[in-house]
Amino acid sequence: MMNRIMLGVIAVIGFFTLSEALTCNSCKVGVLGKCLLSSKVDCTTPMNNCFSAKAEFNVSEFLSLSTSGCTSDCNNTSGTILGAGYTVTKFCCTTDLCNGASAVQLSMAGVLSTALLASIWSSYIL
Template sequence: MTKLLWGCAALLTLFVTVESLSCYKCDVEIFSSCLKKAQVNCTGTQNTCYTAVANFSADFLTIYDRGCIAESECKNQTGSVLNVNYTITRRCCNTNLCNAASPLQLPLTAALCAALVAFWSQWIL
């Protein structure tokens, strides 16, 4: 009887693990290109994947973020910090790994190479 209970518990744990949502989390993202992307499983009330872009009224670098979030927190936000206004735009989705970067974006290395070629060609002409 004990073996049957442990077997049922193991099977139930397997189903719970399979049902969790997987999202991409990006720790370092510059110019909308993720430098260190990891796949994470959402836990607790975090039942939605998101991609966020924070824009500032001053000429700061735009900040990008992605990961798991509670569906109730998935909304755009505006505010002010030290007299600098900001807007956070979030895009949320509910399928596994749905917050990946758009395939139309150039990787950072390709964009840097194109910029170097354009700069170098100005010196030759």
């Protein structure tokens, strides 16, 4: 009887250990709704949600940045960067590739200027 219980416990642990990780679309930096460099990533515990997020700056609705990937935090946030207010809206989901991301080709100048903004932004968002 005890052997059957132990085998049952081991089987359940094995089932959860062998289950596949959640796969999400990842975008480190997106501008105007388009991802600059997209990829797919496998989430690790405790980041068990795919997400897509958009940061809008209060001074201009035109200027917005986006990102996507894996997260454990699905809360919307707000704050200030260099005196400018921003609001981050997150959408979270829990199925493979549920956080769509599209890629676009940009000029090198566009990529470099966006990378500078993203490095400042990512330290506040993530």
